[in-house]
Amino acid sequence: GVLQAPQSGWADPLVVTLLAASVICFVAFVFVERRAQRPMLDLTLFAYPRFVGVQFLAAAPAYAFVVLLVLLPIRFIGIEGMSEIKAGQLMICLSGPLLILPMLAGQLARWIAPATICGVGLLVAAAGLVWLSLTPPVDSALVAPLMLIGVGIALPWGLMDGLAVSVVPRERAGMAVGIFNTTRVACEGVALAIVMATLSGFTAAHLAAQGTASSTQAAAAAQLLVTGNLGEAAQHLPQAGAIVLVQAYEAAFDRLLIVLAAITVMTAIVVFLGLRRGSASEHETVALPAGQEG
16 A cells, blocks of 8 residues: 555555555454464563563664665665665665674663663664755765764664563563564565655655646656666656756655654654663563463
């Protein structure tokens, strides 16, 4: 439904049906899991505020970092016309900090609360996203904001796995890790789908606002642009021209980065408030589902 929406519109019957079906399936899943003797996912763990904070932390890299690993090479090569080598060098600026800083964050956790490290890291990543939105697509200018995003994500990256098992009672650590990994992997796929659809929608809106294409033509051209097919998009909208298409895409991309930064800031607040609570052992024990005691 999310992927179809930019092309067909959010009011399209198929899109509405698919989105409604997903909501119904989610509600049914929660209903079944809460009543199962041995649930696949123990939802009672969400009674621990710190566990909730960890799930938001698991989701944060999906839309503050992982989506950029897909979107930026498409933009650099397909839209901006950079070489593959130059695009790869810029991507190293984004991912390079994750080779070193997670270990440093683990050492810092001896003296600084993990809630602070994670919250500050996400705020740094959000600042990098905003900076990137204000930066022209020039090689040298992109290095610093990309590195800042990488530094911000790297700080909580090294603490996630340990936090996943430390925020719940020891006997429930296995289930906590399972939910954590499910959240992380699922959010990456969902975030990528939503972000691609959002970028396509923003691009189509910019093209339509310029009066060079109808909403249907703009949506079709936007779908091509978000996959890096500038040449095909220009053939689809010859009246617009490549320059107009690139400008519309860049404006949409910058707008998307601001949205991602806002989401990252809100996530940082939730993570900080959730993780700063006392450890799981300091809270009242949440009853295990039937069949899981002991």
